Structure formats: C-alpha cells, structure tokens
Amino acid sequence: MSYKKTLNLPKTDFPMKGNLPEKEKELLAIWEKMNIYAAMRKGKGEKKFVLHDGPPYANGNVHIGTVLNKYLKDVVVKYWSMSGYDTPYVPGWDCHGMPIEHNVARAMREKKQDVDVLELRKACRTYAEKYVTIQREEFKRMGYVGDWEHPYLTMDYQYEARILETFKSLVEMGYIYRGLRPIHWCPVCKTALANVEVEYALHESPSIYVKFPLRNALGGVDVPTSILIWTTTPWTLPANVAIALKSDYDYVAFAADGEAYIVAEALLSSVASALGIKEPQVLKRIKGAELDSLKCKPPMSERDSVVVMADFVSLEQGTGCVHMAPGHGYDDYQMGVRHGLDIVSPVDEEGKFTDEVPEYAGKIVFDANPLIVENLTKKGIILASSRITHSYPECWRCQSPLIFRAQEQWFFDVGKKDLRKRCLDSTRAIAWVPNWSRDRMVDALEARPDWCLSRQRAWGVPIPAVYCADCGEALLDTGIIDRVISLVKENGCDVWFTASLKEIVPDGTVCTKCGGSQFVKEKDILDVWFDSSISSLRVVKDDGEPWPVDLFLEAVDQHRGWFQLSLIVAMATEESSPYKTCLTHGLVLDPQRRKMSKKLGNAVAPEEVWSKYGADILRLWFSSVDYTSDMGFGDEMLSPVVDVYRKIRNSFRFMLGNIYDYDDKKHRVSYGELGELDRYLMHKLQLLILKAREAYESFKFFRVYHMIHNFCVSALSQFYFDIMKDVLYTFAPDSKERRGAQTVLHDVLTVLVRLTAPILSFTCEEAWLSFPLGRPEKSVFLSEMPRPEPSLQDEGLASRWDRLVEVRDEVLVALERAREKKMIGNALESRLVLYSEDDNVKNLLKKHADLLDQLFIVSGVELSNSKGDLGEGSYAGEKVDLLVSVQKARGEKCQRCWMYSTSVGLAEEFPHICEKCVRAIRETQTNTNGR
Ligand SMILES: [Zn+2]
Ligand SMILES: [Zn+2]
Ligand SMILES: [Zn+2]
Incomplete structure (x- = not known):
C-alpha cells in the first residue's frame, strides 16, 4: 500500500517561482479594471491622510531616484489607506522650464527651423505631454496607486492661472521688487540660474596679488604705499569699488623694492613667501579700523576704491584685504548696499566685457583673464601670480563655469514682513524625518538671498509686467495682472504673446514716472520653481482637501528647492507652512557611490530591473535600505534581495498550500483550545503587528522589511512550519491538532499578507487572490491593516516558550554535532536523553514532556535524573544548563x-x-465513510 495518498500534502495555485515580469502585468490589469485608487478611497470616512506629491520634471524616462521617491510615497499612501484613512493622492509633473526648452530648441535648430517663440512653446508643450505619458506608464508599472488619470500639470491653463494669482497676491503684499543684483549667470545658456541649479566642481583659476596704491600717503611711512589684495578672478577687477578689512585685525605696512604694502600681520609671512621676499621689513603696525574710509586707486578704472570694514574678512588665505566688486559677488553686493557703493557690472549676457572696459570689450571674461594678468604684471600692478585649483560654481545644465553678474531682475523679497523669520519659526515647529533634516532646512533658509524670479527664456509662465515705452519704467499693475489671469484661464499663457496691449492694459493706465501711456510687454518668464512652489495650494487647498497637508516627501536636495520655496510662498500668502511633516530621503548612487549619469554610463534604468526581475524585487530593495542617507545601487545588489523575496514567497506558499481544505467558518479552533505552540505563535504575531505598525508610522520601512523577513525565517520556516509539518501532513484532516495548526496558518497568512502589502504589493495581491476560499475583499488593498489583538497575547506562556526555544536551539546544535559524526542522518533516527542541574530547566522540561519529541523533531525524548545515564560524548549546552545525549531511536x-x-x-x-x-x-476512513 502507498501511504503517500493518506497524507495531507499541500495544494496551491500559488507557484514557487514568481515569474514576476509576466505575473505583474496580469495584476496591473486587475487593478486597472477595478480602478483600485477609487476603490481604496470609496467608503472611507472623515479621517484623511494627505501626502502631496512633489512634481518630477517631464523630461526623459524616469530615473531610479524618482522611482524610489514615488515608492516611498506609495508605501505611505497604501499603509494609511489600509489603516482606514481616506488618502487622496494626486501625482503631478513640472512641465515648464529650461531643460525642455533646451532640448526642443536644439531639435528645431537641427531641422533648420526658425525658432519663433509661439512655435517653440507649442513644441515644448507637446514634448512635456509626451514625457508625462511615458513617465506615468513607468510609475504605474511599479504598482504605484494614485489618481493617474487626473494628474496635475504645471502647464494646465488653470494651474498657470493659479501661478499668476499667487504672483498677484505677492505683488499686492509688496513682496515683489525689481532690482539690480548679482546673480549666478550661465554665459553659455544665457540665463540666470536659481541657487538649486548651481553645482560645484573643481576648476583652475589664476591666483594673483594686486596692489591698490593709496591716494594719500600713510602717516609715518615715507615711501609710496599700497593695500595688497589677493583674488582668483582678475576679470572682476574693472568692477572694483572697495576693499574690505576687518576693524580689529592688526595690519602691517612692510617694505619691498622701495615701496610699502599693507597686509594683515597674521598673513605677512605667507604673503612674503608668495612674493619671494625672505625677511620682510615692517615699517608700521596699524589696526584695521584706522584705515577705514581711505581711498585707493584701483588697477582697471579711474574711480576711487574705498576701504570699508567687514566681518566676513578672514585670515584663512589671501592678505586680509578683500577686493570688493558688488556687481560680481553676493557678499560684495550686500556690503555695497550697506555702504552705498556703486554696483558695477560691465559684462554682457554672453559673459563678454562691454564697452565700459574698452581694453577688453567683446572678450569673454575667462579668455580675458590671462591677458589681464599679463598686462597688469608688466605694469607692476600684479606682484605675483600663479594658478590654483578650487571648487567653483558651474551650470547644472551645461557644466560651464558661472559668473556673477548684476542685472535688473524681478525679486521676491524674503526679508519683507519678517518672512524669513516666520519661515524659520515654522521650520522649528513642524516635524522633520529624519530629525537632522530640520537643521539643513534652517541653514538653507538662513543662507537664502532674495529669490530671483525672472528668467530670460520662452517656455514658462510670463511675468505680467509692462514697461513704459517712453522712459522704460517697469509697471506691475494688479489691473493688468487680473486681465492676464482671465485670459490665461481661457487660453493658457501663450495669450501673453498673442494678445495686443489694448487687451492687456486697462484704459487710462499711465506710467507712474513720466505719465506716458504707451507700453511694451515684459519678455521674461517666471522661474520654474515658482510654478511648483504653489502646487499644494492649487491641488490640495483649492480643492477643499485638508491643508496644510500631512506630508511632503522628497529627496534631500529639496531643502534648497521645493520644500523651501513652497514654505516661503505659503508663509507669505497663507501665513502657514504647507506641510505638517517633511520627510527627506537620500540619493540613489552607483555602487561606488558616484552620481548616476549618462556620461559615466553607470545609470541603471528601472525598466531593466522590472523586466528582468519584476517590480516587486525593486520595491523590496527600496524597502531594505535606510533611505535617510545616500544609497549605492547596482544589479549585483539585488541578489540578496532576491533570496529574501524567495523566503517570503515560500512562506506564503507553505501557508496557502496547507489551508487548502480549511474553511475558517467551519474549522476554526477557538483560542482556548489551541495547543501551546499555536498560542505562542499567535502571541508573536501580535508583537509583529505592533512593531511593524510603529515602524510604518515612523516611516522606518527598512525595519518593517527586516521584521517580516525575520519572522518568515525564524518564527515560521525554521520553527513553526518545521515542527508542525508532521501534524499538518500526517494527522487526520479533521483532527483538532491539524485544524488548530490551520487556524494559526490562516491567521498568520492573512496578517502577514496585509502587513507586507504596502511594500511587496504585487506578490501580496497575488497571495490574497490565491486564498483557497477567497477573501471578502477583492483586493488586499481594500482590506484592513491588522491591529494587535490583546486577547491573543499571553506573556506568561510566551516567556516560558522563549525559554523552551533556547533549549531547542541547544538540542539542535547537539543533533548537528551527531550528524557530523555520522551517528545519525535524519534527526528522526535519534532519541534524546536530557539532563539538567538547573531546577527551572528541569521543571520546564517536565512540564512539556509530552511535546518535546515534536518540538525537537526526534523519535523520543527521555528526561534523566542522573548524569551517569547519559554516557560519554554528550553535548553540554552553552547558554542553558543542559546535557544532551543523542542515541539511536528505538523501534522501526x-x-x-x-x-x-x-x-x-x-x-x-x-x-x-x-x-x-x-x-x-x-479516523480519516471513519470520517469519510460517515459523510
Ligand atoms: Zn549653462
Ligand atoms: Zn514712463
Ligand atoms: Zn507514523
């Protein structure tokens, strides 16, 4: 007779191999058909959790970092939805701006098309639409749930109108001004750059010591005297208007070649060695303050360069005397404003000197550098020159070195009405995850200059200003802005370029300066960051959803970007932060921790991962890392995750396979009637639920990952499953022991699948749909996140069993040793004799004597009262006072x-x-016959 037929072997449709790339597509179709996002929101009550999506840029395929970002959002949305909250989640895209315009204009130029502004804008819109569609499909492929059919696009007409409405409020409140100020400027892209668009790289520059002769002699020094400065930007010398010293520093005038030079005393020896002077002779000592307001002759202009006192002067390098060009530096500019200095900036938009510097007019400043050095050296004005390599700002788009250039621009005054302070106060009050990111935000806010809002580009929202045709005065008039807003609502922003001035400027509008009534339209557009800074207002607040929202969640670079700019705009217009909690994650780098880029060829396309391994593997990897710092990612890092995936999948499969004949309504064994081991597992399950929920709610998803993995391995496959296989397979199907074990498996499975669903969405849905008798909810995402059940916890039992598990671990070591010595093969070939001198252990073993052979999976356990019974070669426990003798089992x-x-x-x-x-x-035959 074959006994195999009499065993209850597992049965399930849930395959061992996931074949995820194919299976996931089926599940996506199921979600699409049931409209999972709408279904998840349906019937949810008043409680809402709003995560507002920061818009990625609609350019190119999605980057792995963006996929990670949306993954974290997906986990949050699914967790809170399953926890009973309504979770509106509207994804968005940033559609205007430079990178799109750049790509589109290049393509048009290559086709020799004339780039007319309206044609260009039209092509940019089409381009953005194309990538919104591509990226949307990519995000959906990852299983991310959201209102994908109704995303917000910053180029939607209503959105564009809202941008202008917010701009108008800021104008009314006095936050917007037009001013001349140095800004980072890319001579190649010919545009101003926002702070976030500036990157730093190593760059070689000249390093020169330049003399500024004093207009009047210095008392006590008989020879001609100059102040000596050090700079790495010779091209800024024509714009020099001042020299900054620190009032309490000690300065000296020292002699060289019949002249005298003033430097900080602390830097004298390093300056002297740069100048090749062995023993400089000090002629006079003097405090910085005593030099205040002296006038010098600058090297490249006829004006005076005046000595001013400044705190930022340091003794780190140079001469302690700092060349100031307010048109070419931000510190210099602020200093200039304080001291009423001229803001000189003789450089045009291509980075070329203007006619104000006749000698070098038309030359690009970087090309002029060596000529300036050569000429000034010949004239004896530069005393020493060399070259240094240092960190220098460059354009994020084209990698060209940037210049600081003063230009008339539109600014958002961040100091107005205490705005910066209010933003700082709110930053200190709201929650930051991780906590240290609050400091980063504080630093970024403190350092932020006024926000330069204008860009000299075509693809964006126009700044609705006009200029007087007669005198050039700029006019920001709310009457004009209102007209523009209503035109934009109907026609989009293109209308700014097509509408006549008559349509835009109300009758009777006159220039505030000269009374003229003819105007021309502003050509500049708004910084694209202004577009995205209003998104929570447009998408959440205007739609009547709870605002401030619960969560903003973006990469760490957004402290200077979207987090900050959204805060500034909301604080100015709504007097509130737009978010209650702000979560930041690190960047995804390559395995050597380098930035992924096309240039380096080290970028991993997310598409490669999901078509080779499946999206769930990528999801699992994302959850396995501590996202708070930067993460190294490469194909080879997936194999440990694939192993973990298999363990989780096999655990699901074991449970599904062993409840094939279990109907919870008919076969459930009540808690009181379950065996001790069953109740112990129920207890552990409650702890898992508690801790996993805590981890989800504090956004520590990697903890959830480790807990689930650990539970599957140590609580289930190496423990409960291993021990209960005998009961599940060999006991009569209807026996209380087997039905009890099935009750536990059923409960563990329904808990585990739901608990893991936000992380491993596809596989958990597949498991959910594979339940032998189905589930009341059509999707795991329509079911509820489990809550710990206090009545299923038994601390007394658990602490006893924790001890038994320690005993079991010792026994397993003893069995392993015996197997190594070839005394036994399978553990079932053995019988154990146990002895302990510890009364607690003795009593514990006695109390559970009936269970021990099942617990250890051996064919007999005997408790001995005498050490002598055990004989030679018994194993002594390391953590538990226990002797284990492994012997041949009796019988057949x-x-x-x-x-x-x-x-x-x-x-x-x-x-x-x-x-x-x-x-x-x-028993089985009786039951079957009875039916
Ligand atoms: Zn550039
Ligand atoms: Zn005028
Ligand atoms: Zn048997």
Whole structure:
C-alpha cells in the first residue's frame, strides 16, 4: 500500500517561482479594471491622510531616484489607506522650464527651423505631454496607486492661472521688487540660474596679488604705499569699488623694492613667501579700523576704491584685504548696499566685457583673464601670480563655469514682513524625518538671498509686467495682472504673446514716472520653481482637501528647492507652512557611490530591473535600505534581495498550500483550545503587528522589511512550519491538532499578507487572490491593516516558550554535532536523553514532556535524573544548563511519518506504520465513510 495518498500534502495555485515580469502585468490589469485608487478611497470616512506629491520634471524616462521617491510615497499612501484613512493622492509633473526648452530648441535648430517663440512653446508643450505619458506608464508599472488619470500639470491653463494669482497676491503684499543684483549667470545658456541649479566642481583659476596704491600717503611711512589684495578672478577687477578689512585685525605696512604694502600681520609671512621676499621689513603696525574710509586707486578704472570694514574678512588665505566688486559677488553686493557703493557690472549676457572696459570689450571674461594678468604684471600692478585649483560654481545644465553678474531682475523679497523669520519659526515647529533634516532646512533658509524670479527664456509662465515705452519704467499693475489671469484661464499663457496691449492694459493706465501711456510687454518668464512652489495650494487647498497637508516627501536636495520655496510662498500668502511633516530621503548612487549619469554610463534604468526581475524585487530593495542617507545601487545588489523575496514567497506558499481544505467558518479552533505552540505563535504575531505598525508610522520601512523577513525565517520556516509539518501532513484532516495548526496558518497568512502589502504589493495581491476560499475583499488593498489583538497575547506562556526555544536551539546544535559524526542522518533516527542541574530547566522540561519529541523533531525524548545515564560524548549546552545525549531511536521507521517507533508492525492491517499513523488513517476512513 502507498501511504503517500493518506497524507495531507499541500495544494496551491500559488507557484514557487514568481515569474514576476509576466505575473505583474496580469495584476496591473486587475487593478486597472477595478480602478483600485477609487476603490481604496470609496467608503472611507472623515479621517484623511494627505501626502502631496512633489512634481518630477517631464523630461526623459524616469530615473531610479524618482522611482524610489514615488515608492516611498506609495508605501505611505497604501499603509494609511489600509489603516482606514481616506488618502487622496494626486501625482503631478513640472512641465515648464529650461531643460525642455533646451532640448526642443536644439531639435528645431537641427531641422533648420526658425525658432519663433509661439512655435517653440507649442513644441515644448507637446514634448512635456509626451514625457508625462511615458513617465506615468513607468510609475504605474511599479504598482504605484494614485489618481493617474487626473494628474496635475504645471502647464494646465488653470494651474498657470493659479501661478499668476499667487504672483498677484505677492505683488499686492509688496513682496515683489525689481532690482539690480548679482546673480549666478550661465554665459553659455544665457540665463540666470536659481541657487538649486548651481553645482560645484573643481576648476583652475589664476591666483594673483594686486596692489591698490593709496591716494594719500600713510602717516609715518615715507615711501609710496599700497593695500595688497589677493583674488582668483582678475576679470572682476574693472568692477572694483572697495576693499574690505576687518576693524580689529592688526595690519602691517612692510617694505619691498622701495615701496610699502599693507597686509594683515597674521598673513605677512605667507604673503612674503608668495612674493619671494625672505625677511620682510615692517615699517608700521596699524589696526584695521584706522584705515577705514581711505581711498585707493584701483588697477582697471579711474574711480576711487574705498576701504570699508567687514566681518566676513578672514585670515584663512589671501592678505586680509578683500577686493570688493558688488556687481560680481553676493557678499560684495550686500556690503555695497550697506555702504552705498556703486554696483558695477560691465559684462554682457554672453559673459563678454562691454564697452565700459574698452581694453577688453567683446572678450569673454575667462579668455580675458590671462591677458589681464599679463598686462597688469608688466605694469607692476600684479606682484605675483600663479594658478590654483578650487571648487567653483558651474551650470547644472551645461557644466560651464558661472559668473556673477548684476542685472535688473524681478525679486521676491524674503526679508519683507519678517518672512524669513516666520519661515524659520515654522521650520522649528513642524516635524522633520529624519530629525537632522530640520537643521539643513534652517541653514538653507538662513543662507537664502532674495529669490530671483525672472528668467530670460520662452517656455514658462510670463511675468505680467509692462514697461513704459517712453522712459522704460517697469509697471506691475494688479489691473493688468487680473486681465492676464482671465485670459490665461481661457487660453493658457501663450495669450501673453498673442494678445495686443489694448487687451492687456486697462484704459487710462499711465506710467507712474513720466505719465506716458504707451507700453511694451515684459519678455521674461517666471522661474520654474515658482510654478511648483504653489502646487499644494492649487491641488490640495483649492480643492477643499485638508491643508496644510500631512506630508511632503522628497529627496534631500529639496531643502534648497521645493520644500523651501513652497514654505516661503505659503508663509507669505497663507501665513502657514504647507506641510505638517517633511520627510527627506537620500540619493540613489552607483555602487561606488558616484552620481548616476549618462556620461559615466553607470545609470541603471528601472525598466531593466522590472523586466528582468519584476517590480516587486525593486520595491523590496527600496524597502531594505535606510533611505535617510545616500544609497549605492547596482544589479549585483539585488541578489540578496532576491533570496529574501524567495523566503517570503515560500512562506506564503507553505501557508496557502496547507489551508487548502480549511474553511475558517467551519474549522476554526477557538483560542482556548489551541495547543501551546499555536498560542505562542499567535502571541508573536501580535508583537509583529505592533512593531511593524510603529515602524510604518515612523516611516522606518527598512525595519518593517527586516521584521517580516525575520519572522518568515525564524518564527515560521525554521520553527513553526518545521515542527508542525508532521501534524499538518500526517494527522487526520479533521483532527483538532491539524485544524488548530490551520487556524494559526490562516491567521498568520492573512496578517502577514496585509502587513507586507504596502511594500511587496504585487506578490501580496497575488497571495490574497490565491486564498483557497477567497477573501471578502477583492483586493488586499481594500482590506484592513491588522491591529494587535490583546486577547491573543499571553506573556506568561510566551516567556516560558522563549525559554523552551533556547533549549531547542541547544538540542539542535547537539543533533548537528551527531550528524557530523555520522551517528545519525535524519534527526528522526535519534532519541534524546536530557539532563539538567538547573531546577527551572528541569521543571520546564517536565512540564512539556509530552511535546518535546515534536518540538525537537526526534523519535523520543527521555528526561534523566542522573548524569551517569547519559554516557560519554554528550553535548553540554552553552547558554542553558543542559546535557544532551543523542542515541539511536528505538523501534522501526514508520513508512508513513518516518518517525521511529516500537509500535511499527503491531497493527496487522498496516504492518509498516506506527500506531499514531494507524489511528490517523482509521479516523480519516471513519470520517469519510460517515459523510
Ligand atoms: Zn549653462
Ligand atoms: Zn514712463
Ligand atoms: Zn507514523
């Protein structure tokens, strides 16, 4: 007789191999059909959790970093939705701006098309639409849930109108001004750059010491005297208007070649060695303050350069005397404003000197540098020159070195009405994850200059200003802005370029300066960051959803970008932060921690991962890392995650396979009637729920990952599953022991699948849909996140069993040793004799004597009262006072359950199996006959 047929072997449709790339597509179709996002929101009550999506840029395929960002958002949305909250989640895209315009204009130029502004804008719109569609499909492929059919696009007409409405409020409140100020400028892209668009790289520059002769002699020094400065930007010398010293520093005038030079005393020796002077002779000592307001002759202009006092002067390098060009530096500019200095900036938009510097007019400043050095050296004005390599700002777009250039621009005054202070106060009050990111935001806010809002580009929202045709005065008039807003609502922003001035400027509008009534339209557009800074207002507040929103969640570079700019705009217009909690994550780098880029060829396309391994593997990897710092990612990092995936999948499969004949309504064994081991697992399950929920709610998803993995391995596959296989397979199907184990498996499975669903969405849905008798909810995402059930916890039982598990671990080591010595093969070939001198251990073993062979998976356990019974070679426990002797099991091997028993052969009908198996078969036959 074959006994295999009498066993209850597992049955399930849930395959061992995931074949995720194919299976995921089926699941996506199911979600699409049931409109999972709408279904998740349906019937949810008043409680809302709003995560507002920061818009990625609609250019190119999605980057792995953006996929990570949206993944974290997806986990949050799914967790809170399953926890009973309504979770509106509207994804968005940033559609205007430089990178799109750049690509589109290049393509048009290549086709030799004339780039007319309206044609260009039209092509940019089409381009952005194309990438919105591509990226949307990519995000959906990852299983991300959201209102993908109704995303917000910053180029939607209504959105564009809202940008202008916010701008108008800021104008009314006095935050917007037009001013001459130095800004980072890319001579190649010919545009101003926002702070966030500036990158730093190593760059070689001249390093020169330049003399500024004093207009009047210095008392006590008989020879001609000059102040000596050090700079790395010779091209800024024509714009020099001042020299900054620190009032409490000690300065000296020292002699060289019949002249005297003033430098900070602390830097004298380093300056002297740069100048090749061995022992400089000090002629006079003087405090910085005593030099205040002296006038010098600058090297490249006829004006005066005046000595001013400044705190930022340091003794780190140079001469302690700092060349100031307010038109070419931000510190210099602020200094200039304070001291009423001229803001000189003789450089045009291509980075070329203007006619104001006749000698070098038309030359690009970087090309002029060596000529300036050569000429001034010849004239004896530069005393020493060399070259240095230092960190220098460059354009994020084209990698060209940037210049600071003063230009008339539109600014957002961040100091107005205490705005910066209010933003700082709110930053200190709201929650930051991780906590240190608050400091980063504080630093970024403190350092932020006024926000330069104008860009000299075409693809964006126009600044609705006009200029007087007669005198050039700029006019920002709310009457004009109102007209523009209503035109934009109907026609989009193109209308600014097509509408006549008559349509835009109300009758009777006159220039505030000269009274003229003819105007021309502003050509500049708004910084694209202004577009995205209003998104939570447009998408959440205007739609009547709870605002400030619960969460902003973006990469760490957004402290200077979207986090900050959204805060500034909301604080100015709504007197509130737009978010309650702000979460930041690190960047995804390559395995060597380098930035992924096309240039380096080290970028991993997310598409490669999901078509090779499946999106769930990428999801699992994302959850396995501590996202708070930067993460190294490469194909080779996926294999440990693939192993973990297999363990989780196999755990699901084992449970699904063993409840094939279990109907929870009919077969459930009540908690009180469950065995101790079953109740112990129920207890552990409650702890898992509690801790996993805590981890989800504090956004520590990697903890959830480790807990689930650990539970699957140590609580389930190496413990409960291993021990209960015998009960599940060999006991009569309807026996209380087997139904009890199935009750536990059923509960563990329904908990685990739901608990893991936000992380491993595809596989958990697949498992959910594979439940033998189905589930009341059509999707795991329509079910509820489990909550810990206090009545299923039993601390007393758990602490006893924790101790038993320690004993078991010792026994498993003893069995392993015996196996190594070839005393046994399978553990079932053995019988154990145990001895302990610890009364607690003794009592524990005695109390559970009936369970021990099941717990250790051996064919017999004997508790001995005398050490002598154990004989030579017994194993002594390391953590538990226990001696274990492994001996050959008694009796014969049962052909059905593989346990050794002296009862094998006693039943005539079944000569090869043990009495336990005989009973199981008879019980099954009785039950079957009875039906
Ligand atoms: Zn550039
Ligand atoms: Zn005028
Ligand atoms: Zn048996």
